[in-house]
Structure formats: structure tokens, C-alpha cells
Amino acid sequence: MATIGFIGLGNMGGPMARNLVEKGHELKVFDLSDTAVKALEDAGATRAASAGEAARDVDVVVTMLPAGKHVKTVYTGPGGVIENAAPGTLFIDSSTIDVDSAREVAAAAEAKGFEMVDAPVSGGVAAAAAGTLTFMVGGSEAAFKRAEPILQAMGKAIIHAGGHGTGQAAKICNNMILGITMIATCEAFALAEKLGLDHQKLFDIASRASGQSWSLTSYCPVPGPVPTSPANNDYKPGFAAAMMLKDLRLAQDAADSAGANTPLGRDAMELYEKFTAAGNENVDFSGIINMLRGK
Numbered sequence: 001m002a003t004i005g006f007i008g009l010g011n012m013g014g015p016m017a018r019n020l021v022e023k024g025h026e027l028k029v030f031d032l033s034d035t036a037v038k039a040l041e042d043a044g045a046t047r048a049a050s051a052g053e054a055a056r057d058v059d060v061v062v063t064m065l066p067a068g069k070h071v072k073t074v075y076t077g078p079g080g081v082i083e084n085a086a087p088g089t090l091f092i093d094s095s096t097i098d099v100d101s102a103r104e105v106a107a108a109a110e111a112k113g114f115e116m117v118d119a120p121v122s123g124g125v126a127a128a129a130a131g132t133l134t135f136m137v138g139g140s141e142a143a144f145k146r147a148e149p150i151l152q153a154m155g156k157a158i159i160h161a162g163g164h165g166t167g168q169a170a171k172i173c174n175n176m177i178l179g180i181t182m183i184a185t186c187e188a189f190a191l192a193e194k195l196g197l198d199h200q201k202l203f204d205i206a207s208r209a210s211g212q213s214w215s216l217t218s219y220c221p222v223p224g225p226v227p228t229s230p231a232n233n234d235y236k237p238g239f240a241a242a243m244m245l246k247d248l249r250l251a252q253d254a255a256d257s258a259g260a261n262t263p264l265g266r267d268a269m270e271l272y273e274k275f276t277a278a279g280n281e282n283v284d285f286s287g288i289i290n291m292l293r294g295k
Contacts, residue, residue, distance in 0.1 A: 001025050002150060005054035005061045006045070007074060007081070008095070009036035012121065013064030015129040016094070016154045018043050020062075023153040030054040052084040060150055061085060062092045067246075068101030075105045082112050090146050091116035094135070096172075098250055099165040100257070102138065106164040115143040118164065119151060120171035124239040132156040136174070138167035172254055175247035179268040179285070182215040182244075186289035189222050193293075199224055221286035235287035242281035245272040 001024045006017040009031035017040055021027050027045035030053070031037050037047050048054035051074045055061045061081050065071050071093055075081045081091065091109055093102070093116070102118040109116040117139030127133045133155035137144050144160045151158045161170045188211065192202045203225035207217050220226040230238040237243075248269035255262045275288045 002059040003057070004028070004150070005030070005048065005056075005058040005081075006040075006064075007031070007051050007054050007061065008064035009033065009040060010064065010066075011125050012128045013094075014039060015125070016062075016064060016121075016133070017045065019128075019131045019154050020150070021045055025150075025153065028054045028058060050079065051081060052079040055081040055085040055089065057086060058089060060090045060092060060147075062150070063095060065093075065095040065097075067095070068097035071095050071097055071105055072101060076108045082109060082114065085114065087113060089114060090143065090150075092119050092147050092150060093117070094119045094121055096120045096247060096250070097168060099168045099172075099254055102168045103165040106139065115140065115146065116164075117143045117147045118167040119147060120167055121155065122171065122174060123155075125237070128154070135159065136161050136167040136170035138162060138164050138169070168250075169254070172247055172251040175244065176251040176262065176265045176268070178215065179244050179248050179272065180264050181213045182219070182221065182286055183268055183271060183288065183292075185213065185215040186221045186286070186292050190289060190292045215286075219286055221289045230284035230286055231289075235284040235290075237282065238284035238286070240282050241272055241276050241285045241287065244285040245269065245276050248272055 003026045004020055006027050006029045009017055009029060014036055017027060017029055021044045028048045029037055029040045029045045030048040030051050041047055063074060065074060091114055106116045117137050119135045119137045121133040121135055123133040131154055134157040135151045135155045137160050148158050161167050199222045203220060220229050221231050223231045230236055251265050252269055275291050280287060
């Protein structure tokens with residue numbers, strides 16, 4: 001078992017850290033929320049007074065932070081992770097951030113002799129709690145092999161995407177697909193309602209035909225066909241619309257930087273911008289069907 005410093009105990013980081021504790025790892029945890037830290041203390045973790053303290057005398061540091069600027073500050077800022085970690089400490093950043101920031105922090109870590117991987121996740125809060133996340137990992141083969149057993153305590157699929165930043169690239173490409181297909185699925189159900197087609201009948205047909213997608217069969221945006229989908233719980237997230245918008249913006253930033261043409265990705269981003277601007281930041285992203293209905 002490893003000694004792990006875990007920094008960032010939000011909706012995703014909290015249950016991820018809890019799974020590490022439950023699998024027998026020794027955790028030192030830090031978050032700006034005292035409530036979040038107390039919950040992990042109650043689960044068996046030790047409180048750290050700062051990010052730097054969480055990085056001291058551990059085998060691995062795991063971070064789950066909101067954006068690239070936070071990751072850069074925590075790792076490279078004064079009193080941060082790189083400054084405090086012992087030689088040989090492995091860094092795992094599971095935040096979803098821009099590719100350039102991921103590569104910049106990895107380069108800073110390597111310049112000081114540390115191995116690091118970017119390992120963003122897919123699966124949402126439910127999968128974080130269940131320990132069934134998918135990790136998309138960027139970094140060297142050696143760093144991936146070191147990170148893999150730690151990630152296995154939190155996920156069901158651990159995939160090495162390539163070098164530094166490719167984990168982030170995989171995440172934003174995957175979630176661009178998800179954002180686009182969810183909008184298409186919502187549009188189809190909204191149209192079906194206008195045409196007098198029953199929700200369950202459309203689901204039964206499309207889920208067995210060429211319209212099949214994860215957005216339909218695992219996360220159907222109308223109540224009934226998939227009992228575990230947020231549509232059956234008043235669109236409580238799940239995966240909040242604000243988080244989908246964040247990922248779609250990252251995808252468009254990357255597309256602009258790389259000179260890639262992603263018109264549907266841009267359209268999806270603009271629709272989620274409109275949806276969240278109407279006060280739906282904390283509604284599940286499948287709740288965009290109500291905006292498409294004109295509600």
C-alpha cells in the first residue's frame with residue numbers, strides 16, 4: 001500500500017480519495033473546504049495544513065482541481081508540491097485542464113526529477129463513488145506503470161493514451177462527442193414528442209438501430225427508459241451542465257490552437273453557454289432537453 005497526498009476533495013476528488021482509503025492506502029488530504037477535509041478524516045485520512053504539506057513524505061501525490069491555473073499554482077507555486085515533495089514522488093493530476101497547462105506542469109516536474117502523468121477521468125460523480133471511473137493517462141510508459149495500481153483503486157478502465165498531455169486530449173475529445181450526441185438525442189426526443197411518438201417506443205427502436213449511443217442507452221434524457229438516468233431525478237447531476245461547458249470550451253481552445261475544424265463542437269458549446277446562462281449551471285447536462293423544448 002502507498003502513502004498518498006491527495007489535494008482537491010470536491011464532488012469528484014472526495015469520493016476518489018475515499019476509495020483509496022477504503023482500499024488500504026494511507027492518505028494525507030488537503031482542500032480549502034474544512035467540511036470536505038473533515039469527511040475524509042472521518043473515513044480514516046490525515047489532515048494536511050497545506051498542499052505543500054500534503055506532498056511531503058508521501059509516495060504519490062494525486063490532485064483533482066478545477067482548472068489549469070490551479071494545477072500550475074499547486075505544483076509550481078511557492079510552497080507547492082514540487083518544492084515540498086521528496087525525490088522519487090510520483091505526481092498524478094486527475095483534473096480536467098487544457099493540454100498546454102498539463103504539458104507545462106509535467107515539464108516543470110521532470111526538470112526537478114519527478115515523474116508525472118495527466119490522468120483525467122470519465123464517469124461522473126456516481127462512478128467516482130463506485131470506483132468505476134475511466135482514466136485516460138498521458139505520460140511516459142514508466143510513469144504510467146507506477147500510476148496504474150493507484151488508479152485501479154479508483155477506476156475500472158486505465159488507458160495509456162501516450163505522452164504528456166494526451167490524457168487531457170483524450171478527455172476533451174471524448175466529452176466533445178458526448179456533448180454533441182446528448183444534444184442530438186435530446187433533439188430527437190423533443191421532435192418525437194411533437195410527432196406523437198412515445199418515449200419508450202423511440203428508445204426501443206433507436207437503442208437497437210443506427211441511432212444508438214451512450215447518451216441514449218445509458219443516460220437517456222427523458223424519464224422512464226433508463227431508470228438510473230438523471231431524467232428520473234429531476235435532472236440532478238450526474239454531470240453538471242457547467243462541467244460539460246468547461247470541457248467543450250477546452251475542446252474549442254484546443255481546436256483553435258491546433259487549427260482543427262470542429263463546427264458541431266462549437267455549436268454544442270454555444271448551446272451549453274445559453275443553457276447555463278439561464279441559471280442551469282448545476283442542472284445535469286441532459287437537462288438541456290428542456291431548453292430545446294422551449295421551457
